Amino acid sequence: MDDTLVQQVCNRLDFNISYFERPSGNIDAIVRECIRPFDLAKPPLLRASLVRLTEDRHLLVVDAHHIIFDGISGYLFLSELIKRYGGETAFPSAAPYRDYVEMEQDYLAGDEYGKHERYWGEKFSSAVPPLDLPADFSRPPVKTFRGDKIFRKLDSDATRKVRSTARSAGVSLHMILFAAYFLLLHKLTGNEDVVVGTTYDGRGAVMFGSSIGMFVNTVPVRCQPEGTKTFRAFLDEVKREVLDAYDRREYPFEDLVKKLSPDRDMSRNPLFDTMFVYETQEGSSISSGGVTFTEFNCSTQTSIFDMTLDIADSGSELNISLEYATDLFRRETAERYLSGFLNILDQIIVDPDRRMHAVEILSEGEKR
Numbered sequence: 001m002d003d004t005l006v007q008q009v010c011n012r013l014d015f016n017i018s019y020f021e022r023p024s025g026n027i028d029a030i031v032r033e034c035i036r037p038f039d040l041a042k043p044p045l046l047r048a049s050l051v052r053l054t055e056d057r058h059l060l061v062v063d064a065h066h067i068i069f070d071g072i073s074g075y076l077f078l079s080e081l082i083k084r085y086g087g088e089t090a091f092p093s094a095a096p097y098r099d100y101v102e103m104e105q106d107y108l109a110g111d112e113y114g115k116h117e118r119y120w121g122e123k124f125s126s127a128v129p130p131l132d133l134p135a136d137f138s139r140p141p142v143k144t145f146r147g148d149k150i151f152r153k154l155d156s157d158a159t160r161k162v163r164s165t166a167r168s169a170g171v172s173l174h175m176i177l178f179a180a181y182f183l184l185l186h187k188l189t190g191n192e193d194v195v196v197g198t199t200y201d202g203r204g205a206v207m208f209g210s211s212i213g214m215f216v217n218t219v220p221v222r223c224q225p226e227g228t229k230t231f232r233a234f235l236d237e238v239k240r241e242v243l244d245a246y247d248r249r250e251y252p253f254e255d256l257v258k259k260l261s262p263d264r265d266m267s268r269n270p271l272f273d274t275m276f277v278y279e280t281q282e283g284s285s286i287s288s289g290g291v292t293f294t295e296f297n298c299s300t301q302t303s304i305f306d307m308t309l310d311i312a313d314s315g316s317e318l319n320i321s322l323e324y325a326t327d328l329f330r331r332e333t334a335e336r337y338l339s340g341f342l343n344i345l346d347q348i349i350v351d352p353d354r355r356m357h358a359v360e361i362l363s364e365g366e367k368r
Contacts, residue, residue: 007098007101010043013043013044015044015046017048017049017050018034018047018048018049018050019049019050019051019052020049020051020052021051021052021053022051022052022053022059023052023053023054025051025053027053027059027296027298028298028299030051030059030061031059031061031298031300032300032301034047034049034051034061034063035061035063035300036063038065040065040067045064045065045067045068046062046063046064046065046068046069047062047063047064048060048061048062048063049061049063059296060293062074062077062078064077066214067214068212068213068214069212069213069214070201070213070214070215070216071216071279072201072203072215073212073213073214073215075282076210076211076212077212078293079282079286082286082288082293083288085288085289085291086288086289087289091210092210093210094208094210094211094212095207095208095211096211097211097212097213099207099208100202100208100211100213100215104250107250108252112250113250113251115248116248116250116251117251117255117259119244119248119251120248120251120256120259121259121260123222124220124222124256124260124271128193128195128222128262128271128272129191129193130268130273131185131189131191131194131195131272131273131274131306132189133185133188133189133273133274133306133307133328133329133337134188134189134333135328135329135333136328136329136330136333137327137328137329139267139268139327139328140267140327141266141267142266142267143266143267143268143269143325143327144327145302145303145304145325146301146302146303146325146326146327147299147301147302147303147304147323147324147325147326148299148301148303148323148324148326148331148334149297149298149299149300149303149321149322149323149324150321150322150324150331150334150335150338151297151319151320151321152320152321152322152338152342153317153318153319153320154317154318154320154342154345155317156316156317158345158346159316159317159318161349162176162177162318162345162349164349165348165349165352168352169232169235169236169352171235171236171239173278173313174278175235175238175239175242176235176348177276177278177311177318177345178196178198178221178238178242178276178278179231179234179235179238180341180344180345180348181196181276181309181341182194182196182223182225182234182238183225183231183234183344183356183359184337184340184341184344184361185225185274186225186226186227186356187340187344187359187361188337188340188361191225192224192225192226192227193222193224194222194223194224194225195220195221195222195271195272196220196221196223196272196274196275196276197218197219197220197221197271197272197274197275197276197305198218198219198220198221198242198275198276198277198278199216199217199218199219199275199277200216200217200219200246200249201215201216202215202216202217202249202250203215217249217250217251217252217253218253219245219246219249219253220245220253220256220271220272221238221241221242221245222241223237223238223241224237225356226356227355227356227357228355228356228357229355229356230352230353230354230355230356231348231352231353231354231355231356231359232352232353234356235352256271257270257271269304269305272305273305273306273307274305274306274307274308274309275304275305275307275308275309276308276309277308277309277310277311278311278313279310279311279312279313280312280313280314280315281312281313281314281315281319282314297319297321299323303323303324303325303326305323305325306324306325306328306329307322307323307324307325307329307334307337308322308323308324309321309322309338309341310322310323320338320341320342322334322337322338322341324337339363339366340361340362341361343360343361343362343363343366344359344361346363347359347360
C-alpha cells in the first residue's frame with residue numbers, strides 16, 4: 001500500500017482436502033498430479049490431497065507455495081499434524097511471521113545493512129566466470145526449469161568415516177561436504193573460481209524456532225578450488241568463506257543482484273547456476289495414533305538451477321539427492337556426476353592432504 005508493507009488478514013478462509021483413489025498409480029505421477037500453480041492473490045497458498053493406494057496405505061501430498069513455506073516450515077507443519085493425529089493438543093506458541101518481517105525492515109534501515117553491502121560488493125567486484133558443466137544438450141536461450149532428481153544414500157560406515165575426517169580437520173560435516181562439491185565442480189569444468197549458492201535459515205532468534213514462513217535467504221559462496229592446493233588447505237578456505245558469508249547472511253540476495261547488475265542472460269541464473277543444500281533430518285518414519293508416517297522421496301520434474309546437490313543428515317546416514325536440468329543433462333550424466341561426488345569422498349577420507357589435481361572423479365571400476 002503506497003510502498004508500505006502491510007498485512008491483510010482474511011476473515012474467512014475455505015480449505016478442503018481433496019481425496020481420491022489410485023490403487024495402481026505411480027507415486028511420482030500422483031504427486032505431480034497434485035501439484036499445480038498458485039494464484040498469489042487467492043489464499044490459501046497451500047493445498048492437500050489424500051490418496052488411497054490400498055486399504056491400509058495412503059499418500060498425503062501437501063503442496064505449499066515457497067512464499068509461505070521453507071523446508072523447516074514443512075517439517076514443523078507435518079510434525080504437528082502427525083502429533084495432533086495421535087491426540088496431542090499442547091504445542092509451544094510460535095511468534096507470528098509479521099514479527100520477523102518487522103525485524104527484517106529494521107535491519108534494512110540500520111547500519112549493518114550498509115556494512116554487509118560493502119562486503120558483498122567487494123566479494124564480487126571482479127566478474128564471475130560462467131560455470132559450464134559438460135552437458136548433453138545445448139543450453140536453451142531461455143530457462144524452462146524442466147528437471148528431474150536422482151537419489152543416493154551414504155551408508156552408516158561411510159558417513160562415520162566422512163564425519164571423522166571432518167572432525168580431525170576441525171570442520172563440520174557440512175563444510176567438508178561443501179568443499180567436496182566445489183572440488184567436483186572444478187574437476188568437471190576446470191574452473192578455479194567458482195560460486196555456489198547455498199541457503200541459510202533466518203530463524204536466528206529463538207522466538208522463531210517453531211514459526212512457519214519463508215525464513216531462508218540465499219547466500220553465494222565464492223572459492224578458488226585450484227588443483228595445486230591440498231584438499232585440507234582448500235577445506236580451510238571453504239570454512240573461512242562460508243563463515244564470512246554466513247556472518248552477512250541477512251543481506252537480501254535480491255539486493256545483491258540489483259547492486260551488481262550483472263548482464264542478464266535468460267538462459268542462466270544471476271551469479272551462479274548450482275546450489276548446495278545441507279540440512280539435518282529427523283527420522284524419516286514417525287508412528288502416531290496407530291499409523292506410521294513415512295517420508296517419500298520424489299521428483300517434481302523441475303530444476304531451478306543447472307544442478308542442486310541436497311544432503312540430508314539423519315545422524316547415522318546421509319540421504320543425497322541431485323536435482324538437474326533435463327534441458328542440459330541426461331539422467332545417466334547426472335548419475336555419473338553424483339558418482340563422481342561420492343568417489344571424491346572416498347578419496348579424501350583416506351588422504352585429505354592429497355593435492356586436488358590428483359583426486360579422481362572416476363572409480364577404478366569406471367576407469368576400466
